[in-house]
Amino acid sequence: MAKYERIAADLRQQIADGTLAPGARLNAETELADEYDVSVPTIRQALNMLRAEGLIDTQHGKGRFVRAPRQRVRRTPERYQWEKARVQLPDDERVGTGATEQDTGLTYQDLKFHAEYHTVPADDQLARDFDIEPGTQMLERIYRTTSRDESAAISLVRSYLVHDVAAMNPALLDASNEPWPGGTQHQLKTIGIELDHITDEITARPPLADEAEQLGIDAQGVAVFVLKKTSVGTNGNVAELSYVILPGDRTEFAYTTTLDRWENA
Amino acid sequence: MAKYERIAADLRQQIADGTLAPGARLNAETELADEYDVSVPTIRQALNMLRAEGLIDTQHGKGRFVRAPRQRVRRTPERYQWEKARVQLPDDERVGTGATEQDTGLTYQDLKFHAEYHTVPADDQLARDFDIEPGTQMLERIYRTTSRDESAAISLVRSYLVHDVAAMNPALLDASNEPWPGGTQHQLKTIGIELDHITDEITARPPLADEAEQLGIDAQGVAVFVLKKTSVGTNGNVAELSYVILPGDRTEFAYTTTLDRWENA
DNA sequence: GAGTGGTCTAGACCACTGT
DNA sequence: CAGTGGTCTAGACCACTCC
Numbered sequence: 001m002a003k004y005e006r007i008a009a010d011l012r013q014q015i016a017d018g019t020l021a022p023g024a025r026l027n028a029e030t031e032l033a034d035e036y037d038v039s040v041p042t043i044r045q046a047l048n049m050l051r052a053e054g055l056i057d058t059q060h061g062k063g064r065f066v067r068a069p070r071q072r073v074r075r076t077p078e079r080y081q082w083e084k085a086r087v088q089l090p091d092d093e094r095v096g097t098g099a100t101e102q103d104t105g106l107t108y109q110d111l112k113f114h115a116e117y118h119t120v121p122a123d124d125q126l127a128r129d130f131d132i133e134p135g136t137q138m139l140e141r142i143y144r145t146t147s148r149d150e151s152a153a154i155s156l157v158r159s160y161l162v163h164d165v166a167a168m169n170p171a172l173l174d175a176s177n178e179p180w181p182g183g184t185q186h187q188l189k190t191i192g193i194e195l196d197h198i199t200d201e202i203t204a205r206p207p208l209a210d211e212a213e214q215l216g217i218d219a220q221g222v223a224v225f226v227l228k229k230t231s232v233g234t235n236g237n238v239a240e241l242s243y244v245i246l247p248g249d250r251t252e253f254a255y256t257t258t259l260d261r262w263e264n265a
Numbered sequence: 266m267a268k269y270e271r272i273a274a275d276l277r278q279q280i281a282d283g284t285l286a287p288g289a290r291l292n293a294e295t296e297l298a299d300e301y302d303v304s305v306p307t308i309r310q311a312l313n314m315l316r317a318e319g320l321i322d323t324q325h326g327k328g329r330f331v332r333a334p335r336q337r338v339r340r341t342p343e344r345y346q347w348e349k350a351r352v353q354l355p356d357d358e359r360v361g362t363g364a365t366e367q368d369t370g371l372t373y374q375d376l377k378f379h380a381e382y383h384t385v386p387a388d389d390q391l392a393r394d395f396d397i398e399p400g401t402q403m404l405e406r407i408y409r410t411t412s413r414d415e416s417a418a419i420s421l422v423r424s425y426l427v428h429d430v431a432a433m434n435p436a437l438l439d440a441s442n443e444p445w446p447g448g449t450q451h452q453l454k455t456i457g458i459e460l461d462h463i464t465d466e467i468t469a470r471p472p473l474a475d476e477a478e479q480l481g482i483d484a485q486g487v488a489v490f491v492l493k494k495t496s497v498g499t500n501g502n503v504a505e506l507s508y509v510i511l512p513g514d515r516t517e518f519a520y521t522t523t524l525d526r527w528e529n530a
Numbered sequence: 531g532a533g534t535g536g537t538c539t540a541g542a543c544c545a546c547t548g549t
Numbered sequence: 550c551a552g553t554g555g556t557c558t559a560g561a562c563c564a565c566t567c568c
Contacts, residue, residue: 002537028553039539044554052317053471061547061553072468077522084524199521203337204469204488204513206318223469223488223513234526248469248488255520256464257342259349261499267556293534304558309535326534326565 007036007046015055015066022068026056054222054249072252073154075227080198087186112146115178119163126160129230130238137163139173144214153214154250159184159242165191184231184240193233200255201228204248215247223248272301272311280320280331287333291321319487319514337517338419340492345463352451377411380443384428391425394495395503402428404438409479417481417512424449424507430456449496449505458498465520466493469513480512488513 001009014020027035032043047064050056058064118140127134143157166172168191180187185195207217207224215224227244266274279285292300297308312329315321323329383405392399408422431437433456445452450460472482472489480489492509 004537030553039541041540042538045537058554059547060545060555063547063553077520080522081524084527088527194527195524196526197521197523199519202467202518202520203516204490206487222471225469251468253467253518254464255342255467256462257345258462259346259460261461262349262353262459269556295534304560306559307557310556323535324566325536326567328534 003036003038004042004045004049007032007038007043008049011046011050012053012055015050020066022066024066025062026064026066028063070247070250072250074252074254075246076254077198077200080195083183083185084195087182087189089182113179114144114146115175116142117173117175118142126241129241130160130162132162139163139166141175141178143178153216154246156211156214156245157242159240161240165193165239168192188231188233188239193235193239195231195239196234196236197232199230199232200253201230202226202253203228207245211245215245217247217249225251225253227253268301268303269307269310269314272297272303272308273314276311276315277318277320280315285331287331289331290327291329291331293328335512335515337515339517339519340511341519341521342463342465345460348448348450349460352447352454354447378444379409379411380440381407382438382440383407391506394506395425395427397427404428404431406440406443408443418479419511419515421476421479421510422507424505426505430458430504433457453496453498453504458500458504460496460504461499461501462497464495464497465518466495467491467518468493472510476510480510482512482514490516490518492518
């Protein structure tokens with residue numbers, strides 16, 4: 001076993017058994033190098049492993065700190081139905097049920113919310129998903145939701161609508177109307193679209209540099225979930241499609257499948 | 266921008282635009298150091314980034330190679346219902362519908378299959394999930410499924426049954442009966458259990474060292490999915506619980522939620 | 531044996547954080 | 550200012566792969 005592996009294992013153990021409690025600062029790399037009687041780069045290699053595992057957090061100029069295990073936010077598809085039901089409520093009851101809540105699964109009042117809209121031509125992937133011609137103008141909506149407590153974003157969302165369809169209600173083209181009371185499903189209702197079903201497709205990949213920064217993930221190690229959410233209207237057309245980027249260490253998905261009973265049971 | 270970042274970006278670009286095609290070997294670190302006019306450790310830092318991103322594969326003594334983008338295996342909950350329906354078919358039609366297929370979502374004939382059974386006491390987590398006393402004897406079943414083509418495993422499964430419940434059919438205690446025709450749901454039927462629903466809970470984390478090896482993931486970078494699958498019988502009790510470890514770069518989950526129609530629509 | 535990556539050293543200089 | 554981590558150098562030695 002290599003020295004750096006042995007050192008990493010030792011520190012990992014100390015974190016696991018509480019010798020190094022969450023929030024505690026590790027000794028400086030020069031001190032650790034003395035303690036373990038190795039060179040500084042070797043210590044750094046060990047510490048990089050722990051960072052990749054999400055166990056420690058490094059802060060330039062301050063030190064390395066044991067990370068508190070992140071509380072996972074549970075995301076279930078029940079809220080799709082919940083949001084759909086709320087669409088029919090009067091306006092004042094719909095307040096606080098914005099796209100934020102639909103796309104993050106959170107219902108907190110204390111969120112910082114950022115939205116910006118663009119018009120972009122459909123690339124091949126979007127064209128396939130919407131069953132439209134490549135180059136068709138799309139309304140691209142970028143959302144970033146941040147808890148007031150933390151600096152890190154909870155999710156990054158890229159949402160797409162066919163521009164000419166959205167334009168049937170000009171209010172939908174104006175980002176300053178966000179967060180929209182009632183969320184995307186209510187927005188769709190204003191242009192005559194009712195959703196039939198929503199498909200979630202979940203993959204994982206390493207975060208891009210800017211995603212890592214915005215989500216408060218140390219660049220190496222922790223992955224992000226990419227949730228591709230496809231909303232299909234009762235007419236069979238894709239009404240909205242969004243990519244939700246979620247931090248891999250703070251997210252949990254849960255889906256329940258109910259099975260048909262055996263006939264002779 | 267640091268040198269190693271610039272070098273990584275340059276190589277990333279070459280991989281993206283096909284200058285470095287999948288399978289191609291990168292120049293040796295000493296050659297790259299000459300080309301970019303930096304030291305070898307700096308080159309190594311750049312290459313470690315690419316490895317963490319899953320773009321290259323390093324083989325000790327041979328070189329570094331551009332990884333082919335992995336084909337993702339799509340995993341949907343439809344097969345739970347599919348497997349349940351097949352339980353009632355006659356034996357000869359059930360062949361090839363083993364736990365493997367249920368837990369991996371694959372139906373290939375050409376799989377190498379490994380199973381081993383243990384008896385272990387329930388820890389606190391298992392006790393909570395099964396609603397039993399901690400320390401209750403559990404039948405722990407470890408599955409590892411490997412495609413005949415590749416050396417890497419497709420999934421690693423840890424499955425739990427209450428030992429005394431499984432023991433009602435002694436054949437269920439013998440690992441040499443795996444792969445069982447009809448899979449777990451048929452095994453449960455032999456002890457009088459019909460499933461009502463199955464809940465999938467999905468998280469992601471960095472792989473453990475042995476998981477990375479078995480799944481053919483380079484230790485750093487690519488995450489693993491942990492799918493916790495809870496199968497609940499028609500009596501309301503948890504019948505079986507399994508943890509499925511899936512490679513983050515080769516797995517995609519898809520779940521569709523059908524929404525109720527608006528009454529006045 | 532020649533070539534490859536894996537580990538490790540002993541430093542240097544810079545950028546960021548606090549006092 | 551002192552202390553921290555981030556970057557980078559120029560080498561050494563070992564383990565693995567292939568011929």
